[in-house]
Amino acid sequence: MExxxxxxxxxxxxxxxxxxxxxxxxxxxxxxxxxxxxIVSIGDTEEEILDALRDAWQRVQIIIVTGGLGITHDDITxxxxxxxxxxxxxxxxxxxxxxxxxxxxxxxxxxxxxKCLSVLPGVPFEMKTMFERGVEPxxxxxxxxxxxxxxxxxxxxxxxxxxxxxxxxxxxxTGLGSLAFLPGPEGVSLRITVQSDSEIDAxxxxxxxxxxxxxxxxxHIFGEDDETLAQVVGAMLKQRGLKIAVAESCTGGLIASxxxxxxxxxxYFERGLVVYGNQSKSDLLGVPPSHIAGxxxxxxxxxxxMAVGIRNISGADVGLSTTGIAGPAGGSPGKPVxxxxxxxxxxxxxEVHRQLFTRDRLTNKSRFAQGxxxxxxxxxxxxxxxxxxxxxxx
Amino acid sequence: MExxxxxxxxxxxxxxxxxxxxxxxxxxxxxxxxxxxxIVSIGDTEEEILDALRDAWQRVQIIIVTGGLGITHDDITxxxxxxxxxxxxxxxxxxxxxxxxxxxxxxxxxxxxxKCLSVLPGVPFEMKTMFERGVEPxxxxxxxxxxxxxxxxxxxxxxxxxxxxxxxxxxxxTGLGSLAFLPGPEGVSLRITVQSDSEIDAxxxxxxxxxxxxxxxxxHIFGEDDETLAQVVGAMLKQRGLKIAVAESCTGGLIASxxxxxxxxxxYFERGLVVYGNQSKSDLLGVPPSHIAGxxxxxxxxxxxMAVGIRNISGADVGLSTTGIAGPAGGSPGKPVxxxxxxxxxxxxxEVHRQLFTRDRLTNKSRFAQGxxxxxxxxxxxxxxxxxxxxxxx
Numbered sequence: 001m002e003x004x005x006x007x008x009x010x011x012x013x014x015x016x017x018x019x020x021x022x023x024x025x026x027x028x029x030x031x032x033x034x035x036x037x038x039i040v041s042i043g044d045t046e047e048e049i050l051d052a053l054r055d056a057w058q059r060v061q062i063i064i065v066t067g068g069l070g071i072t073h074d075d076i077t078x079x080x081x082x083x084x085x086x087x088x089x090x091x092x093x094x095x096x097x098x099x100x101x102x103x104x105x106x107x108x109x110x111x112x113x114x115k116c117l118s119v120l121p122g123v124p125f126e127m128k129t130m131f132e133r134g135v136e137p138x139x140x141x142x143x144x145x146x147x148x149x150x151x152x153x154x155x156x157x158x159x160x161x162x163x164x165x166x167x168x169x170x171x172x173x174t175g176l177g178s179l180a181f182l183p184g185p186e187g188v189s190l191r192i193t194v195q196s197d198s199e200i201d202a203x204x205x206x207x208x209x210x211x212x213x214x215x216x217x218x219x220h221i222f223g224e225d226d227e228t229l230a231q232v233v234g235a236m237l238k239q240r241g242l243k244i245a246v247a248e249s250c251t252g253g254l255i256a257s258x259x260x261x262x263x264x265x266x267x268y269f270e271r272g273l274v275v276y277g278n279q280s281k282s283d284l285l286g287v288p289p290s291h292i293a294g295x296x297x298x299x300x301x302x303x304x305x306m307a308v309g310i311r312n313i314s315g316a317d318v319g320l321s322t323t324g325i326a327g328p329a330g331g332s333p334g335k336p337v338x339x340x341x342x343x344x345x346x347x348x349x350x351e352v353h354r355q356l357f358t359r360d361r362l363t364n365k366s367r368f369a370q371g372x373x374x375x376x377x378x379x380x381x382x383x384x385x386x387x388x389x390x391x392x393x394x
Numbered sequence: 395m396e397x398x399x400x401x402x403x404x405x406x407x408x409x410x411x412x413x414x415x416x417x418x419x420x421x422x423x424x425x426x427x428x429x430x431x432x433i434v435s436i437g438d439t440e441e442e443i444l445d446a447l448r449d450a451w452q453r454v455q456i457i458i459v460t461g462g463l464g465i466t467h468d469d470i471t472x473x474x475x476x477x478x479x480x481x482x483x484x485x486x487x488x489x490x491x492x493x494x495x496x497x498x499x500x501x502x503x504x505x506x507x508x509k510c511l512s513v514l515p516g517v518p519f520e521m522k523t524m525f526e527r528g529v530e531p532x533x534x535x536x537x538x539x540x541x542x543x544x545x546x547x548x549x550x551x552x553x554x555x556x557x558x559x560x561x562x563x564x565x566x567x568t569g570l571g572s573l574a575f576l577p578g579p580e581g582v583s584l585r586i587t588v589q590s591d592s593e594i595d596a597x598x599x600x601x602x603x604x605x606x607x608x609x610x611x612x613x614h615i616f617g618e619d620d621e622t623l624a625q626v627v628g629a630m631l632k633q634r635g636l637k638i639a640v641a642e643s644c645t646g647g648l649i650a651s652x653x654x655x656x657x658x659x660x661x662y663f664e665r666g667l668v669v670y671g672n673q674s675k676s677d678l679l680g681v682p683p684s685h686i687a688g689x690x691x692x693x694x695x696x697x698x699x700m701a702v703g704i705r706n707i708s709g710a711d712v713g714l715s716t717t718g719i720a721g722p723a724g725g726s727p728g729k730p731v732x733x734x735x736x737x738x739x740x741x742x743x744x745e746v747h748r749q750l751f752t753r754d755r756l757t758n759k760s761r762f763a764q765g766x767x768x769x770x771x772x773x774x775x776x777x778x779x780x781x782x783x784x785x786x787x788x
Contacts, residue, residue, distance in 0.1 A: 248650075253668065261724055263723060271674035279664065
């Protein structure tokens, strides 16, 4: 079954507002097995609205309209709907209202045989509630049982091309559903999509596809769906009763900010230092000036010094550091823009990792921060294996 | 003149990606006086794309298509365009390429008499560059002179309702153009829109409207259009040869991260401390434990202690601090969620400010950080007045 989504508002066609309503609706329709055939945005113009309604009515069974309802728009929409109804004299077209429990503007529902048109307000919060309570239950009755299920698997410190090579069993996943690679400033996500006419079967296929992928790249997956890396790392630290302290150069406070985006982060995060200049690295963290002069501020040696330094002065269990070149300036042939060293210190010892990205400043900062947090996650996972600590403790 | 924007991609009609390309294009068209009549999003389906192209060609003179071009999509689009061309045998339809200087997929341009259709890749960065270099100059030739001009005035630490009351001359602004209030996590912006069939007249109207508004709320405006507060504060510090250091509690590193988002920020930002716990406030900044116990960590006294402390230990010219309650937990009747104290110390003395927001954690963090940076801006502006420093220096 197919749908058309129509979003109304001059602010949309002027480009002043990004249309997020259609995304919400498309996602929900997709979850019911309804394919959105097109999304159309138009201005607050009666003729345009009527034209879009008529066109959509020819194409599909389900039409969802948002916007053009409300205190200032009521007249336009009522008038358009009344003109649209006039297309169907004596056909048994039924009009009813969709309750709005949290706002003032009621929605409108038109039904004729197997077709259904609903009009909702454009205010996202009202629209969502009315869609869930007034539209979705009706669609469930109309739509034959068909289930599409998605799962997002999140990674933070591995390249798309490397993931692709690790997943050499793509054809087997494809047998269950489809797989998409979605790179972004927070890392690369994988989207798995399966479909079936049985909910249990869809769930089972999704489960098997996820297991297949986890079998290949499990250690790189930090979470699923809406989980953030800072949430995952925070929960792991809390569960283990560990505290973390960070010393940031190139990430400039972004790691601390992401950690403290999570409610309750004070349980495991007590302090962070943004040591942007060389002087502050020595003053605050005890990085030997000779290391900075000899190896450079962006070097594995200084990354380790910083991680050890922040751990020592804070008394935290885990010390994490970054030093790198976010760009756009400051790169050199040996140390290009996008290079970062990540240092890690805990009671078992130290680690340092080199990563290279080639993006703009803000994307580099974001990837650096994610890479550093992912190192903490991988370290904690590693230490969970009993054998991992052999010969380490001291 | 009117346009239709068509964005292509299964990810759009599934609701997995928000379409930001159409917003960019609609804004740019609007700036040239071209009205976007509709925005249509469709999937990667040959028949749908062809249908949308034919429909748009009937409706308007200008069609801009994004997406459906690239390594994996090339065949579909080439094939659709070749089928579309077949609609116009012997009509003199001209096809040419649009150069892509930063990516692999070239764009396509079709022209027939006064109609023009351009196909650009969906990758936003490539699309924008190609639109500006390959499409906009052509449209400028086609479109009759009509000019819409916008100006955004940015504020960071004043409430929408307060701005509204200060702007009691709204009718006079309305005589020149229109004014919209746009609140967001970075503060409240004002959008002024004017239009004219003469570019000089449009520019003049915009200038007069901006002057009218600046006359009422000038001190609250930190910048225009795409300027960020961190850029503005950074430039002011640099110009004055001043360095800043920050001590953040509730903002958790976000102020430092915003300051270091700006290329070249190492000129004026040397270090920041994220002192999330009470112990770190005393250890690192010398905040007397008796102040924390007596006044509470979230208090004007501790905010001042923190600002003085970070200034002293860093040797920076300006010390900036935040202490507050971002939420969702941790509030009390006397100190509710959304409360922040901002401390400022420089060689002339100290300041402390109380602000109260009532949003979710991430919005509060963002408003707190903006409020703090805006205090630095206002302080520097204040100190520029010769009389401001009388009796201050010591």
